[in-house]
Amino acid sequence: MIKIFLPYKIRENLDVPTEIEAYGSNLRNLIDHIEDMYPGVKEYLVDEGKLRPGMSAVIDGKTTRLGLIHKLDNVAEIHFLPSIAGGSK
Amino acid sequence: MHPFNYYAPETVEEAIEILSKYGDRARCLAGGTDVLVQARGEKFELDAIVDIKKIPQLTKLEWTDSYLIVGAATPCHILYEDSKVCEVFPGIVDSAFLIGGIQIQSRASLGGNLCNASPSADAICSLIVHEVICEIAGPKGVREIPVEDMCTGPGKNALTEGEFLVSLKIPLKKGEFSASYERFIPRNEMDIAVAAVASSVELSDGKVSSCRVALAAVGPTPIFAKEASELLVGKEPTHENIKKVSEKAKDIASPIADMRGTVEHRKDLIKVLTRRTIEKALERAGG
Amino acid sequence: MVSTPENKNYKVIGTRPIRHDGYDKVTGRAQYGADIKLPGMLTGAVARSPYAHAKIKSIDTSEAEKMDGVFAVMTAKDLPRLGDVVRGNSEESGSEKHLSENVMAFDKVLYKGHVVAAVAAKDQNTAFEAVKKIKVDYEVLKPVIDVDQAMAKDASILHEDYSGDHLGKKVKNTNIAAHVRHENGDIDNGFEKSDLVVEKEVDMQTVHQGYLEPHSGTAVWDEEDRVKVWTSTQGSFAVRDSVSKVLDLDVSRVKVTPMEIGGGFGGKIPIYLEPISAVLSKKTRRPVKTLMSRTDVFDATGPGPGGKVKVKIGIDSEGKILAAYADIRLEAGAYPEAFIEAAAKCVFSCYDVPSMKIDAYDVVVNKPSSAPYRAPASPQVAFATETVVDEICNIKGYDPIDFRLKNVAEKGTRTALGPKYRTIGLKECLEAAKDSDHWKSNLDSNPKPGKKRGRGIASGYWFNIGFKSSVNLSLNPDGKVALIEGSTDIGGSRASIAMQAAEVLGIPAEDVRPSVVDTDSIGITDVTGGSRTTYATGYAAYNAAHKLIEQIIEKSALKWDINKDQIEYSDGVVKSKADSELKMTLKEIADDPPGGPIVSSASVDLEEAGGGFAVHIADLEIDEETGKTDIVNYTAIQDVGKAIHPSYVEGQMQGGAAQGIGWALNEEYFMSDDGIMLNSSYLDYRMPTSLDLPMINTIMVEVPSEEHPYGVRGVGEPPIVPPVPAIGNAINNALGLRLLSTPMKPSRITEALKRKK
């Protein structure tokens, strides 16, 4: 099981605990598993088959650049966070 | 920018003719460090710019028995690179050495700084405390006015149509005279004075026989702080007496608050700078 | 310090070769944005709003159109109206609509200097004169110019059509574009258990990146509806994307050629003039170049956000931090995005904080749309945190370095947003600071009469972004290597990228010749920003160089007709492992290699390169009578991962420090109540001159990043973070006064001194 931390606004609006546990062979499956437990979360995380713009997934301290196809081998924790803009508006 | 023509007369008469023809749609060009910026910034529209640097007396330094005559378009560096000027008029040199950076000092002139009549001008206070006389040429001939009468408002001067400033006559003093100019800026260079003071003193038998204090950036024009200056005349230059002058100068200052400074800060600075410039002038005068 | 991941002695990395583009830049040959000249080129000029907030009722361009020498006039009617689509999830968030409206206002102007129309004319003066003849009828609205005004109940609203996202709820009629929260642990409990709680709120004025080169944009729109753009930018691909969106063209129809760039610091990521020149070119069928004046740059381009930040920290009796809270309100300018997520990530980044909560607000105001400025939002939050930390140390009598070491963030520490740090070097920086000559020196406590001296210290952080970069290499017949990249070179990155390829190939840096090319000539490369270029494009160069070696070995195998396993490559020579006689130099293999020339290419899409930390020590002297502050000694310490070209790393540290010093002491947008910037010139926007700074000592600490083969971390951004609090802390040390607003200018110092008396 992987420890999952969702952004404050998702937790607040869907009444999700600060820390939950889920599993999946990759990020896509993992999000589906979370959705089974907490319906509505996926809508916040996924858009048109990709990680939603403005959302990022930090897998053991590293922000994935592969998105939903990121394989989850030996992963301890994942933080879903608003992505950080640093460029053009 | 509104397109203008360029004239470079070689005589005073020629310059007057062109200036008279164009009236307020012409300006003199000395160093250009103010006039070109203002023309570009659409502060005014010009049809003609009159480069006065080709008139020989406009860029000349001349020592007579009574005066140092500085051509109105003489660039600042000429003054501070002249060892005699540095020795006799360190207060003037203070100003010449502070206007802009080295590039600006290659071009900018005391005369231009005066005619531009900025409330924060670096040269004008020094000219005031040296009792400089402005020699003005115009359609009706040459006239002279004391420098403190030159500025009539922010960016406004006493020149009338067709007139221009030919030279600045700095009187030579016989006694123990000197002067000092200091401005306050937040940086160390390339800045406009938040407040500035020039002071001159003349000593005789350990007493101040004459004193002039002038203030900049604390009124619509640089101010000759006459009432403050008089407080030191006939007195010994003690801390206590200098303090009275500084406090009076602070009272005279009537600054506005703007991006460069607050009213309170400017008034406080006048007090500090008055004391510092008088002390410096005294030191230079040998007191 | 720590050994680098590849753990070997480098031949090229860590040396200081002359940068490849240096010769062009010291001789005046280098072509910057404004230097381009194309046959038949016209000059563009724009009309700008004199008001900070107004509705556009009508625009009459007829007088301008009639002028001699005017070829075309445009307004926003000539641009496609775009919807409100959120783009991308990386460096390009925001909305297309806002992107387009910021280029040229459609219905409403939101800041003084907002572009409303443009002309193309035969020369600059004609274009300027024509602009004066454009008549715009405005309905002037009340502006909001700071976060307090913008967040007030009855505030004038900038975007009536826009919903703010307040903790996930859509809210209409608000200037708060976003409110986000991060929570970690139980802060109520943390504060309750605290022995000491200190809270401070800082107020920072808007500042500008101040790059010396004004923006420009040159474009040609051809008969095939292809647009060629020449511009000075931090990211040619970002310009391509933005221009294609604003003009509603496929990206492949837009080709961007980056000119040399005269400084950016984040401010040359957004587009401004490029689509305008393109539309003017479409109308005139001629190339059009449009330039900004210095005042335009201040009025209408990328300031760094001002705003207010409140920080509260609680410690136990042993001096361990128990809880921290931050309330961050930053000005986005006219359009949303004030880097509040970055602010949240940075605010407590230097400390191990067991419980924390962060509220951050992205607030639109009637100022130019803010752009990234070197570690965007990190200096703002660091000012608050580092001030509170300094105050804690003062109250408790703690040594400021020891307190920071006691609470230091290191590998495994949970960060404010949740994830744990990978290898970082803050602790090493603090130790280096403690060991520095500067820290050990006596602060001259007996300066000239009327002057007081003080010393301050502060830490700062910036995470380095990764993202996409591409590099192509080709081995020339003379055995030298051409390196093609897409990262515009803002301060020596050609050298630092080429050096990484040279290191892999074992050849001198000067034998790898880097070229920065247009968007048709290289794979996608993200912006030169976020401290990513030497890291990510350098990584692509590293990979491409390894691929080039594979090619060299493969072709040598063909040439010698032996198995490639039998071949080894090192330092520019291919050798047979079996036959010592069998060897070739790069020149020899490059001469007619079998099966075609030797080329390689590589691209990467990287994660963050572990964070970068800096610790700065500032000594200053204050004239108590005038409030004038002079920096008398300054030391910048930074974990640079691995310094590829140490001179340019030092340069980044010194330049960042200098900007931070300017920010601390004098720089600000001085606004009128009407929302007009009154000091929009270099005369009154007081950036430091050479006479305002001392030599800036640098101490490079090398704790290699885990994510890069040479351990590179970005170095450009951390050094702007500590100066503001370091100087604030030094002023407090000198005078016993806390200045909580920037700039800490002379009048503020004298006012505070008077209040104290």
Next chain:
Amino acid sequence: MAENKVKKVAVNTTINGEEMDILVDPYVSLLETLREVVGITGTKEGCNDGNCGACTVNLDGRIVDSCLVLGVEVEGKNIETVEGMANPDGLHPLQQAFLEEAALQCGICTPGFLVSAKALLDNEPDPSEERIRHWLAGNLCRCTGYDKIVKAVTKASKESK
């Protein structure tokens, strides 16, 4: 007021040792004249109001901000720009020192700094750090913090002795 007829003016001047005749609008700056009429773009515009020094050129032995000089004013004068600093034998010692000391980052201010510094060293072969900083205060640099620029000028002064 009737429309003011403005005609271009023929100017004979010497730029980097080359005497030339050029035709300029009387209201354009020397900076614009160099860049647009003569076609040499090493001299840069940073502010166009004399506060950044990016457009510094040497005019008859003195450095000036070329944005604050009119093109028509240079009749009969001698102008040196960054393009005239190197000669066929190589770079000027200042240019070499700027490269070796990494005294430039973006490089846009570099031409102005080089022209200014050359005028200093032409007259004062061994300036102090304070003197160099004072002389260069009219040239803004936003990238370097000036440290390496001051070091490069010092180095060039030592080497050209």
